[in-house]
Amino acid sequence: MPKAANPLDPQTGRRNRLVTQTLAQDVTNFLQAFRPLQKSGIYPDRPSGQTRPIMHCIKRWGMSQAMTVEMNCIRTPDSIALVDDLGERTYKELRDDVWAFAKGLHKRGIGPKDTIAIMARNGRGIMYPFIACGYLGARMMIINPASSGRQVTSMLSEYGADALVMDDEFAGSFEIPDGIVTVIGYGESEGFETMQQLIDEDADIAMPEKARPQPMVLMSSGTTGLPKGVQVRTPKTPRILGGIVDRIPWRPFTTVQLTASMFHGWGLINVNIALGTRSTIIAHRIYDPVQAVDDALKYNVDGIVSSGVFLKSFVDEFEKRGNAKLPNLRFVVAAGNILPQYVYERITDNFGEVMYNFYGTSENNQISIATPSDLRAKPGTVGRPNLGTTVKILNEDGSEVPVGKPGLVHSACSLTFLGYLSPKDKATVRSNTLSTGDLGYIDEDGFLFVYGRADDMVIRGGENVYPKEAEDVIARIPGVDQVHVRGEQNGKVIADVDAWIVRTSDEAGAQLTEDTVKKTVLELLAAHNVPDNVFFVDELPWNDAGKVVRAKLPHPSEFDKSGPGANPSAGIDGQK
Structure with a gap:
């Protein structure tokens, strides 16, 4: 039987370790990570006199962002640390701002082992309280x-918070x-x-002499009920970052455009890497492809960390600029969705x-990264497991499946x-x-492929159908800007797609017509992949992680399909 998560001591996070590693594994992982960390600049090459x-x-x-x-x-006080909606901050300016802000919170009673809830979008509104x-x-x-x-009210009450830092857009939206x-x-x-008032106040108060880093809690984006509180341990060394910088060419003083959301684990990992490499982070609260391309060109970025849907709109905008170039660009990383x-x-x-293609979850942390050569040789792969990460493909009974089998x-x-914070969450x-909840397989060369969420797969005519396969085909049809494919079993022998x-x-x-879409899928895949219905909408409800919020899609019953080959009378902005 699967082992359920036990509740943790919210003050220490020590009681439960769902998975364990031996001392030998820890030592091996540290040694493997040392060279990539040194090359990236997270471990300096030699003593600097400081x-x-x-x-x-x-x-x-300790091993905190403040440190x-x-x-x-x-080391480099005048380097640009952050570019956001409010302008630029050097590392010294950022440090002075956050130190003053922390003193203001401490003056108001916030100290060691207290909980600071943060509800903010990218920029200093989330980075400052984070640090x-x-x-x-x-x-x-x-x-x-x-x-x-x-x-939000339930989370603050049931999980407990001593302070709340939020963007002004959320003020008044909850108790x-x-x-x-x-x-x-x-x-x-x-x-x-x-x-800013707390920063300007620069309170005259003594700060804790030794601040021990605490486990971090990421709240899931559940559509109903109380979101799960995912407790993430604080590492004692930066070796966990070695698995990422081993694959992705972070270097000292990288300029990175971060459009992945900082309120997700992947966004926060990249904040940590950027701080560790003394890099510049470009981050805005709301993604805008025009602004993203403007910033990329102005700052001649070395890296972009984003999601598939944002990258598509970035390329759309970039191609409008004619002869525009990004000569320093070393990496573009997609995460948050396949x-x-x-x-x-x-x-x-x-x-x-x-x-590069990153695969991980809030609970599992990093799992694998596909490099450019991986993606060229193995289209669709999410790469091999990262340094220090074990990956297994298992049946429901816990037995390992054969190579190449899902x-x-x-x-x-x-x-x-x-x-999880709550003992009710397993x-x-x-x-x-730990299960990711995804279906996938590992091929004979050790590359991982992911179909999507296990509950996304449906059965039609005895065949397993993965909506992503049809989605990839439809996305290439001329006239398609965005697409989302969903299957619903609903207790039926033959599922709806x-x-x-x-x-x-x-x-x-x-x-573009429904008939064209169905014929294309039939030609390139199989009959069981062909959607039952094609609905044309004005927009898709993407969230900040680049995923479609299914609960916000218009229901098929809301569409008028009496028109010639399409259903233009409904959509996100045009529902009946």
């Missing part, structure tokens, strides 16, 4: 902005329980103090061999999560590995 103050930082703040910022302020937790020895609880007001110190991180709202093959091809056509993807690494552990499509605004889009 050893004593750096050691003091490590002793006082990294302090080290960068010692401030390190100075205070506080636990960070990151709330997904897609959560409903009722969910804040009594006793929670509340600060507006981005913008301002009547009745609340702002982060990378469509056509996006990989367009990125490669425009920028060369720079495309099963449930399981993984384990030193940052596999500690467990994790599935088999063979000392439907496709929602946003047309392009040109002649090809105007001519």
Whole structure:
């Protein structure tokens, strides 16, 4: 039977380790990670003459973001750390801002082992409290902005929070329980103090002399009920980052455009890498492809970390710029959803061999990364397991499936999560590995392929149908701008499969019909892959992670299909 997650001590996070690694594994992982970390600049090549103050930082703040910022302020204070909606900040300016903000929180009663909830989009509104937790020895609880007001109130009450930092757009959208110190991180709202006010105040108060890093909590984006609280342990060394920089060419002083959401684990990992490599982060609260291309060209970026849907719109905009070039671009990383093959091809056509595909989850942390050569040799792969990560494909009974056969993807690494906050939420552990909830297989060369969520697969005529396969085919049809394919079993022997499509605004889009879509899928796949219905909509409800929010799709019953070959009377903006 699967082993259920046990509740943890919210103050220490020590009680539960769902998966374990031996001392030999830990030592091996450390040795394997050392060279990639040294090459990226996370481990300096040689002592810099600043050893004593750096050691003091490590002793006082441990392996926290605060420690990294302090080290960068010692080593390269004038380097640009952040470019966001409010402008640029050097590492010294960022450090001074966050230190003053942390003092303001401490003056208001927030200290070691307290919980700071953060509900913010990309930029200093999330980065400053993220780093401030390190100075205070506080636990960070990151709330997904897609959560409903009722969910947020429940999370603050049931999981417990001592402070809340939120963007002004969320003020007034939910009830804040009594006793929670509340600060507006981005913008301002009547009745609340702002982060800038606390920074300007620069409170005269002694800070904790030794702030021990606390486990971080990421709140899932559940559509109903109380979202799960995913507890992530704090590493004692940066070796866990070695698995990423071993594959993705981070270097000291990289300029990276981060359009992956910082309120997800993958976004936060890249913040940590950027801080560790003394890099510049370009991050805006709302993704806009025009602004993204403008910034990429202005700052001549070395890397882009994003998701498939954002990368598609980035390339669309970039191609409008004619002879525009990004000569320094070394890597483009997609995560948050399965990378469509056509996006990989367009990125490669425009920028060369720079495309990487990251696969991981909040609970599992990093699992695998596909490099440009992997994607060229094995289209659709998510790569081989990262350094220090074990991946297994298992049946429901926990037995391993043969090479090349599909099963449930399981993984384990030193940052596999500690467990859920609530004892009601269960994790599935088999063979000392944690289930991702995805279906996939490993081929004879050790490459991992992922079909998607296990509950996405449906059965039609005795055949297993994975909606992603039809989605990839439809995306290439002239006239298709965006597409989402979903299967619904609903207790039926033959499942329903439907496709929602946003047309392009040109002649090809105007001519696109349901019949064309179905015929193309039949020609390139098989009859059981052909959608029952094709619905043309004005837009798809993407979330900040680049995934379609299925609950916000118009229901098939809301469409008028009496028109000639299409159903233009309904959509996200045109429902009956």
